[in-house]
Amino acid sequence: MKFFLRPLLFAAASLVAAATLRADYRTTERSVTQLAEGVHVIRHPDAPDGFPQGNTTVVIGNESVLVVDSCYLPSAAREDIAQIRQWTGKPVRYLVNTHWHYDHQLGNGAYADEFPGLAIIAHAETRDQIRGMNPGWFERYPETFARIQKTLDTGIRSNGQPLTAELRPRLEQALAGRKSVQEEFIARPGRVPNVTLDREMTIDLGGRIVRVLHLGRGNTAGDVVVHLPVEGIVAAGDLIDTPVPYIGSGYLRDQADTLQAMARLEPKWFVPGHGDVLSAEKGQAHVQLTRDYLLDVTAKMKAAVHKLGNNPADFEKVKAEVLKTVDFDAWRQKFVGDNKDDQAYFDGFPKEGALTVSFAETWPQ
Ligand SMILES: [Zn+2]
DSSP states (O other): OTGGGHHHHHHHHHTTGGGTOOOSSSOOSOEEEEEETTEEEEEOOOOTTSOOOOOEEEEEOSSOEEEEOOOSOHHHHHHHHHHHHHHOSSOEEEEEOSSOOHHHHTTHHHHHHHSTTOEEEEEHHHHHHHHHHHHHHHHHHHHHHHHHHHHHHHSBOTTSOBOOTTHHHHHHHHHHTHHHHHHHHHHOOOOOOSEEESSEEEEEOSSOEEEEEOOOOSSSTTOOEEEETTTTEEEOGGGSOSSSOOOSSSOHHHHHHHHHHHHTTOOSEEEOSSSOOEEHHHHHHHHHHHHHHHHHHHHHHHHHHHHHOOOGGGHHHHHHHHHHHSOHHHHHHHHHTTOHHHHHHHIIIIIHHHHHHHHHTTTTO
């Protein structure tokens, strides 16, 4: 959770800079990509509160429509529904949540309102997490911004560091976007999945087969991917994100295996949870890069813990060791090249997140 909030802060921190800098980890406008006849991927601009919104994939069959992920803002989900109605008169009967994170499922209510009898499908673990986590999110939402307000009022960040002149306008902008988002959530507080799977489900949309697969734990305990075997398309949720992986939660060592299982589906198109769709070649390379990163960090973390112990109180000591043994500068370069904005994002999110999560994974060992 802690690191899941990082994109919020980084995206929020970058809204003002977006006018002059072009960075790839952000999404500034809505766009649609058609991957096959009746298969579309919608990207959404980051929300006014700075939160990123997950990609939505729309799969149209002869009888019904399946949607993968309802994104974050109900208003964005409603825009997607209007777009779907332009594409087809068939009803959305199935909505899959790839995982519980808010930016992939808080639009569920918009679909449930528009399509009575909708099956909202998720892994059983994801259903439990959405049911358990959503109420707390709505309760905590004002607190997150109270913290930002306090930072602005005092000029001191929550980590004790002074608020820089560069960061101040970005936080002010994030705060300004808060009200409209909060009002949306009051009007539509989300919807819990009502159909669950443990491993695999096959759905016939009429002339079009869709498989929902839990290939193992990864970004969360209940990740699923949506596979169109005939068209060769995989919607991966946040198991992959481009250009920077969202690594700040989950099961990193398991994720490496889950990514391998996904790569073996050999799709023509990979749809990441965030960012541009990837062709087979680029997708396989990105999956491999993400996998190699996870394997490197988890192996070096394991070695550091063998040397120094896994007491949670020793995190800083263990982290210092891993910072010496993992070449994070080289990984950063491989993921984002020379883009300074994305480099900062890498350091704040998947580097810090991988250190924290890979250490936490060693606690029960
Ligand atoms: Zn996401």
